Amino acid sequence: MPRRALHPCQHPGCPNICEGRYCDAHKVMHPNNDRKSSAERGYGSKWQKARKRFLDRPENFFCLECKKEGVFTRATVVDHITPHRGDPALFWDESNWQPLCKKHHDSKTWTEDKNPTYKY
Known part of the structure; x- marks a missing residue:
């Protein structure tokens, strides 16, 4: 199965290319990647x-x-x-x-x- 294309890290000003939303250097700064949507949290x-x-x-x-x-x-x-x-x-x-x-x-x-x- 083919891998997803790499894309720029979403941390402001970061030039790194990564597979997820953030590169390894910035993942620790953005821990809420797994946060549920507002509707899933009860605010529907x-x-x-x-x-x-x-x-x-x-x-x-x-x-x-x-x-x-x-x-x-x-x-x-x-x-x-x-x-x-x-x-x-x-x-x-x-x-x-x-x-x-x-x-x-x-x-x-x-x-x-x-x-x-x-x-x-």
Whole structure:
């Protein structure tokens, strides 16, 4: 069976040619190559409908963190207060949801992913 053609490494500025997405030098910098699609992680059409219903409620119209700062920014993201980490019960528990703007959601998520809390 013929092999796939080689192509440039997808790391910005890397001139190396490789078989996968990244050359051997950059594979360690991009560990999430096997990440599932958003639909496979539970964010399919059912989530999109629930998200829209949640954000259309008057009490969820503005970002909670922006309101604390005295600014009224439209919430565009439904954030899981406690990360669900694949737990469907926690994923669909609306008491675990909060409306945030993209800026505050990304900041919160980055902090949580960088410093995960594990319970044993």
